[in-house]
Amino acid sequence: MAQEVRGVIAPGKDEPVRIETVVVPDPGPGEAVVQVQACGVCHTDLHYKQGGINDEFPFLLGHEAAGVVEAVGPGVTDVEPGDFVILNWRAVCGKCRACLRGRPWYCFDTHNAQQRMTLASTGQELSPALGIGAFAEKTLVAAGQCTKVDPRVAPQVAGLLGCGVMAGIGAAINTGNVGRGDSVAVIGCGGVGDAAIAGSQLAGAATIIAVDIDDRKLETARSMGATHTVNSRENDPVEAIRELTGGFGADVVIEAVGRPETYKQAFYARDLAGTVVLVGVPTPEMKLELPLLDVFGRGGSLKSSWYGDCLPSRDFPMLIDLHLQGRLDLGAFVTETIGLDEVEKAFERMHHGDVLRSVVVL
Structure with missing residues (x-):
């Protein structure tokens, strides 16, 4: 059954973001619903808000995230409900010419969820930032965008590997x-x-x-x-x-x-x-x-x-292990933790160079 959650929407070019009720459908074949626990405020989200990526407004912002798999659709075998995961925006296909040459980090046909999340108020389809849309309590992604890592790591630290730190x-x-x-x-x-x-x-x-x-x-x-x-x-x-x-x-x-x-x-x-x-x-x-x-x-x-030419299934667990061993201080990248309603102010602080990373904690 579809769920309604709060999410941060960029309604139009250079317009302030706002919190809206988002409809998250049940996962279809190859898809997963993830309960988001933390999501970093990345400069790419600001690019989306400013219309610097494309003009497919409204956007559901947020992509640098970690959380727990809540449900999976038919045919999903790599993750299951309860898995702690980092979301990635390069879910490799395994079939394109780069993957078949043994270079999956260059995958030319990465995939996202086929279904779209929508605005509860109007039914309008949302464009999830980098195919993720994680400034929300829950999000729908392709199961291949979920990378399992050691659940001992704090979500606000783990999520940073989803984009900027990994890059x-x-x-x-x-x-x-x-x-x-x-x-x-x-x-x-x-x-x-x-x-x-x-x-x-x-x-x-x-x-x-x-x-x-x-x-x-x-x-x-x-x-x-x-x-x-x-x-x-x-x-x-x-x-x-x-x-x-x-x-x-x-x-x-x-x-x-x-x-x-x-x-x-x-x-x-x-x-x-x-x-x-x-x-x-x-x-x-x-x-x-x-x-x-x-x-x-x-x-x-x-x-x-x-994306740092990364292969999430290889690199995310390795870097989390290094962090847990005390050899990579991912926590040093977190300047502040904030709520969903503080994302617009976080963009301002980012623009002025006042933070390394603001992280939304849900």
């Missing part, structure tokens, strides 16, 4: 292939950038340089594992990174802002044959211009990191 850690470990003794520079020290710093430390990088224009963020970056910091409002970041790496540039530079000017900084701040990883999300109108001779002459790799 950053994966950008360093999976996409950038950071290794022992490497030098790494991370440009942009928000939640994703700090996660890239933590991932670089996990991988054994010897030098980790944090770059930002906000001294508060640079201080936090040090607590996450940065060995050096550069305020790029006051110093040329390319020259500073070269100076800190023997004049050569970093082995891996991770751009976690998503702007042409910071991407160029990343490009020129890497060593010859080094790697640039773009994990910051640009907006559609942004253009990049680089001398093609420089692209050729500097060699190396220019990579984009999709």
Whole structure:
């Protein structure tokens, strides 16, 4: 029987979010209903609210979530009611050309629930953010979007792996292939950038340089594992990174802002044959211009990191285990816990750089 729950809706472009009653249908084939326990406030949700993703309003926001499976539909065997799960937005299909080549983290046909949740007041279909829609007491997802992890972990910590923290850690470990003794520079020290710093430390990088224009963020970056910091409002970041790496540039530079000017900084701040990883999300109108001779002459790799090139079934449990062992402090990313009715204010604090992560606890 369909259920009615509270959820945070973005009704139109740049309009304030509001709490509405949402109808969650019973799970159909391959689907699951999850009781959401916590959901991080991610910058991607703000992009949805601002119309930066698409114009399929109204959106049911929230996607960085953890909770307990309440019910599953026909044919679901990987999860069952009572399982504690992190929700992911790349449920691999197992059948596309990437999956068949043994590269499921690139899956080109990830799937979501077939049914739509609706507004109780009008019956209008909702577009769930990244196919999840977890700023709600319960949500309907594809069962493949549910990744079981150790239930001893706190939900407000576990959910962060559903997007930003996984994107950053994966950008360093999976996409950038950071290794022992490497030098790494991370440009942009928000939640994703700090996660890239933590991932670089996990991988054994010897030098980790944090770059930002906000001294508060640079201080936090040090607590996450940065060995050096550069305020790029006051110093040329390319020259500073070269100076800190023997004049050569970093082995891996991770751009976690998503702007042409910071991407160029990343490009020129890497060593010859080094790697640039773009994990910051640009907006559609942004253009990049680089001398093609420089692209050729500097060699190396220019990579984009999709969701940290993660495989949720592999990476989520591993990172939760590292957290429980005390080797990865996921709790350090949580600045505050809030209720559903505080999401709009959390967006404002995010915009002003006052928080690393606000987490909705239900």
